[in-house]
Amino acid sequence: MRAVVQRVTSASVDVDGEMTGAIGQGLLVLLGVTHEDNESDADYLVDKIINLRIFDDDDGKMNRSLVDIGGALLVVSQFTLFGDARRGRRPSYTDAAPPEKANLLYEYFVAKARQSGTPVQTGVFQAMMNVTLVNFGPVTIMLDSKKLF
Numbered sequence: 001m002r003a004v005v006q007r008v009t010s011a012s013v014d015v016d017g018e019m020t021g022a023i024g025q026g027l028l029v030l031l032g033v034t035h036e037d038n039e040s041d042a043d044y045l046v047d048k049i050i051n052l053r054i055f056d057d058d059d060g061k062m063n064r065s066l067v068d069i070g071g072a073l074l075v076v077s078q079f080t081l082f083g084d085a086r087r088g089r090r091p092s093y094t095d096a097a098p099p100e101k102a103n104l105l106y107e108y109f110v111a112k113a114r115q116s117g118t119p120v121q122t123g124v125f126q127a128m129m130n131v132t133l134v135n136f137g138p139v140t141i142m143l144d145s146k147k148l149f
Contacts, residue, residue: 001041007139021121026071032081033102041145072119
């Protein structure tokens with residue numbers, strides 16, 4: 001399972017002109033699922049993301065987590081995180097999990113994040129979405145439940 005995590009002052013997602021999720025200060029999480037992923041991958045990433053110390057403390061150092069600041073998550077499914085563009089000019093998405101499996105783990109991830117007490121908003125799985133964000137810093141972190149970058 002892969003996540004691109006962006007520290008934001010605001011972020012929103014809309015589908016067909018209708019806003020489906022919006023947050024103020026917090027994290028935008030673009031989430032991709034592959035064939036081998038399971039609930040333990042989601043558990044790992046939820047814990048890592050909500051406790052990731054990438055928000056400034058009173059001294060301006062990144063020492064505070066989403067939990068510490070009381071921020072929110074906007075979680076958007078994104079199968080293209082498993083795109084492979086090493087050959088040719090069109091990425092292959094064969095590493096992305098099939099929609100049925102990906103949706104189950106996406107929903108599990110969202111539920112697990114909500115269980116932590118973190119406010120969570122979402123996009124719409126498999127929809128064409130417009131995502132708007134103000135990346136503060138900018139701070140963008142790539143996480144993978146299977147490997148380190």
